[in-house]
Amino acid sequence: MSKQVWPYLIHHGGKAAPFKSLPVQEEMMTKYSNLSLESHNISVTAAPFTSLPVQEEMMTKSSNLSLESHSISMTAAPFTSLPVQEEMMTKSSNLSLESHSISMTEHSNMPVEKNITLERPSNVELICQFTPSGDLNSVNVTWKKGDKLLEGNYLVNATGGILYTQHRVAVINSKQMGSYSCFFGEKKQQRGTFNLKVPEINGQNKPLITYLGDSVVLMCKCQDCLPLNWTWYGGNGSVQVPIGVPVNDKYVISGKHANETRLKITQLSEDDQGTYLCHAIFELGESEGHVKLVVLSYLVPLKVFCAIAAEVVLLVAAILLFEMYTQKKKKPSDDGKEFEQGEQLKLDDSNGIENSGPRHRKNESVGQ
Amino acid sequence: MAYRAEPPDGGWGWMVVLSAFFQSALVFGVLRSFGVFFVEFVAAFEEPAARVSWIASIGIAVQQFGSPVGSALSTKFGPRPAVMTGGILTALGMLLASFATSLTHLYLSIGLLSGSGWALTFTPTLACLSRYFSRRRSLAMGLALTGVGLSSFAFAPLFQWLLNHYAWRGALLLVSALSLHLVACGALLRPLSLAEDPVVGGPGAQITSLLRHGPFLRYTVALTLINTGYFIPYVHLVAHLRDLGWDPLPAAFLLSVAAISDLVGRVASGWLGDAVPGPVARLLMLWTTLTGVILALYPVAEAPTGLVALTMAYGFTSGALTPVAFSVLPELVGTGKIYCGLGLVQMVESIGGLLGAPLSGKGNKISRWAMAAVFYHGGCRGELI
Numbered sequence: 001m002s003k004q005v006w007p008y009l010i011h012h013g014g015k016a017a018p019f020k021s022l023p024v025q026e027e028m029m030t031k032y033s034n035l036s037l038e039s040h041n042i043s044v045t046a047a048p049f050t051s052l053p054v055q056e057e058m059m060t061k062s063s064n065l066s067l068e069s070h071s072i073s074m075t076a077a078p079f080t081s082l083p084v085q086e087e088m089m090t091k092s093s094n095l096s097l098e099s100h101s102i103s104m105t106e107h108s109n110m111p112v113e114k115n116i117t118l119e120r121p122s123n124v125e126l127i128c129q130f131t132p133s134g135d136l137n138s139v140n141v142t143w144k145k146g147d148k149l150l151e152g153n154y155l156v157n158a159t160g161g162i163l164y165t166q167h168r169v170a171v172i173n174s175k176q177m178g179s180y181s182c183f184f185g186e187k188k189q190q191r192g193t194f195n196l197k198v199p200e201i202n203g204q205n206k207p208l209i210t211y212l213g214d215s216v217v218l219m220c221k222c223q224d225c226l227p228l229n230w231t232w233y234g235g236n237g238s239v240q241v242p243i244g245v246p247v248n249d250k251y252v253i254s255g256k257h258a259n260e261t262r263l264k265i266t267q268l269s270e271d272d273q274g275t276y277l278c279h280a281i282f283e284l285g286e287s288e289g290h291v292k293l294v295v296l297s298y299l300v301p302l303k304v305f306c307a308i309a310a311e312v313v314l315l316v317a318a319i320l321l322f323e324m325y326t327q328k329k330k331k332p333s334d335d336g337k338e339f340e341q342g343e344q345l346k347l348d349d350s351n352g353i354e355n356s357g358p359r360h361r362k363n364e365s366v367g368q
Numbered sequence: 369m370a371y372r373a374e375p376p377d378g379g380w381g382w383m384v385v386l387s388a389f390f391q392s393a394l395v396f397g398v399l400r401s402f403g404v405f406f407v408e409f410v411a412a413f414e415e416p417a418a419r420v421s422w423i424a425s426i427g428i429a430v431q432q433f434g435s436p437v438g439s440a441l442s443t444k445f446g447p448r449p450a451v452m453t454g455g456i457l458t459a460l461g462m463l464l465a466s467f468a469t470s471l472t473h474l475y476l477s478i479g480l481l482s483g484s485g486w487a488l489t490f491t492p493t494l495a496c497l498s499r500y501f502s503r504r505r506s507l508a509m510g511l512a513l514t515g516v517g518l519s520s521f522a523f524a525p526l527f528q529w530l531l532n533h534y535a536w537r538g539a540l541l542l543v544s545a546l547s548l549h550l551v552a553c554g555a556l557l558r559p560l561s562l563a564e565d566p567v568v569g570g571p572g573a574q575i576t577s578l579l580r581h582g583p584f585l586r587y588t589v590a591l592t593l594i595n596t597g598y599f600i601p602y603v604h605l606v607a608h609l610r611d612l613g614w615d616p617l618p619a620a621f622l623l624s625v626a627a628i629s630d631l632v633g634r635v636a637s638g639w640l641g642d643a644v645p646g647p648v649a650r651l652l653m654l655w656t657t658l659t660g661v662i663l664a665l666y667p668v669a670e671a672p673t674g675l676v677a678l679t680m681a682y683g684f685t686s687g688a689l690t691p692v693a694f695s696v697l698p699e700l701v702g703t704g705k706i707y708c709g710l711g712l713v714q715m716v717e718s719i720g721g722l723l724g725a726p727l728s729g730k731g732n733k734i735s736r737w738a739m740a741a742v743f744y745h746g747g748c749r750g751e752l753i
Contacts, residue, residue: 206532208535209532209533209534209535209538210535211535211537211538214537296534296535296538298538300534300538301534301537301538301539301541301542302541304541304542304545305541305542305544305545308542308545308546308548309545309548312545312548312549312551312552315549315552315555316452316551316552316555319552319555319556320555323558
């Protein structure tokens with residue numbers, strides 16, 4: 001049965017041939033391909049899809065592997081010519097079109113990669129630009145998804161000494177996510193990679209420290225995305241148990257905004273220690289964040305406190321005892337003490353002429 | 369008990385310097401680094417940052433307004449009992465704070481209780497220090513006050529480490545233990561009997577005589593003006609840098625540069641204050657004028673090198689004026705009345721400190737720096753008189 005999906009553009013080789021010769025091209029394609037064939041029907045006339053069944057028939061005859069047939073939705077406007085079809089695709093599919101491009105030269109040593117974050121189904125256009133040092137036309141262009149070679153779904157264009165290749169993907173579920181790579185050349189292949197991923201979730205990098213009997217709020221946040229749903233999993237070891245499924249007082253899941261989720265745990269005990277996972281579900285896949293929880297007993301800092309307090313008491317005792325000891329040494333006679341102090345003053349005085357300074361100052365202050 | 373004719377200028381005085389060093393570290397270093405805790409409080413109590421910052425504001429206000437009480441107590445009973453009690457109060461405040469369940473709880477325990485503890489420790493210690501020194505007073509002050517700068521460096525990472533390992537409750541408990549060392553510092557403050565003491569009388573008499581003392585009052589007004597301008601640059605420097613397009617990390621680094629030059633300024637000015645003969649008030653004038661000039665230049669400086677140079681200079685001069693500011697007072701009122709004198713000054717200048725930051729927030733970029741400069745000039749005019 002034919003599915004209602006969005007039509008693709010098929011081009012084989014470097015020519016942007018109009019679709020008048022489409023049936024012939026398809027035939028050629030099926031001869032060469034020995035992998036999965038995604039057949040894309042594009043009706044070349046203004047006529048409705050009366051010719052479709054005929055084409056489908058042709059497809060099934062020639063292919064020898066899995067066939068994904070995509071028929072054009074009957075409600076869409078008729079597809080008259082190639083450029084218009086591009087437009088039609090986007091109009092009928094109701095999806096946004098994102099375009100991403102990377103460029104490489106012949107001698108780039110580092111593999112060129114671009115990460116694309118997708119949250120909702122959309123059409124994605126992947127463009128690779130390649131500047132060869134030699135002849136443009138001799139460069140072989142291929143696309144791969146993961147390790148699988150993609151046949152014939154891409155445009156190759158050459159202008160002004162730069163080779164452009166474009167691959168368009170309609171991303172509707174997690175199957176279309178992954179790594180798409182464009183390859184230039186045979187012997188010395190230059191590779192550019194587009195990584196299609198779901199948005200990342202930020203948990204908490206540092207472990208959360210809490211105490212027995214206390215309560216804590218674990219939070220996971222997504223920067224610019226709105227997941228469809230959040231779930232929390234708690235685990236000791238490898239077993240992940242969903243939290244909050246039997247709704248009880250201990251766990252409360254809430255979230256002020258759609259892009260964050262909060263798990264409040266009350267009456268903490270030692271068993272609550274461990275790593276908690278927050279799972280975000282998107283249309284295009286899943287993503288998760290980690291939050292680590294550590295539960296301490298109040299005795300842990302209390303012991304340190306008592307140790308330091310004891311040290312302070314010892315210090316104070318030592319200082320006061322030292323003072324009493326030195327005072328006892330001086331106490332033998334009061335006169336002796338005064339005399340000693342007098343001697344000390346004399347010693348200080350004999351230190352120099354600077355004394356006229358402070359005395360001078362003191363006199364000034366008294367004078368005021 | 370024998371009364372000394374003159375301060376010893378050494379001997380046990382150096383132990384008092386050590387005590388004052390740790391005290392200023394434990395009082396102001398803790399206060400300045402408390403911002404690290406605020407982030408945790410915002411998350412834990414789900415309150416906006418403005419409300420959380422009131423904790424520090426209350427603490428500082430109580431410390432400064434409570435200074436006269438601290439000085440009165442230390443005049444009557446000596447600095448040692450006052451400071452040791454203050455240490456216990458501070459630690460108790462932090463201890464109770466670790467059990468907090470609401471922000472109000474923190475306002476009362478850290479703000480009120482620890483704040484009064486700080487009030488009973490800081491002022492008596494500095495006053496005691498100025499009694500122990502006359503010839504080398506500025507140097508002793510400068511050295512003691514370096515404690516503030518160094519502890520701001522050390523405590524911020526330390527507090528962050530404590531928060532990472534013990535969460536805020538455990539961290540507060542350990543800061544309380546840290547604050548207990550104030551008691552040990554208090555123990556070091558051996559009472560000193562100077563010849564002037566019987567003459568000046570008890571705290572009540574001292575305060576009334578001080579309030580009639582013309583130069584003292586002018587000095588207080590001058591310091592208040594200086595204090596009003598003092599906090600403005602610290603509050604607005606980072607914002608100013610960001611406006612000019614600086615990234616957060618270099619901006620923070622510039623603050624550290626200011627802190628270092630502040631430290632150097634304190635010690636250098638302390639040494640200078642003793643080395644140069646004549647009234648110390650002249651040096652105070654010098655530093656305040658320079659600071660005012662530097663601040664006035666800020667709106668003009670755009671290039672990074674200019675800003676770095678200005679910030680270093682500002683750090684140096686503002687640090688330089690602190691020990692000198694404290695040294696002027698004993699010369700004005702005499703070492704006998706120093707406890708009460710310092711207490712009153714702290715109380716009045718705190719008004720300036722409280723008003724300064726919000727006032728400056730109202731103006732635009734340029735007017736802020738101008739305001740700060742004006743305050744400094746006002747201060748130095750006060751000195752002239």
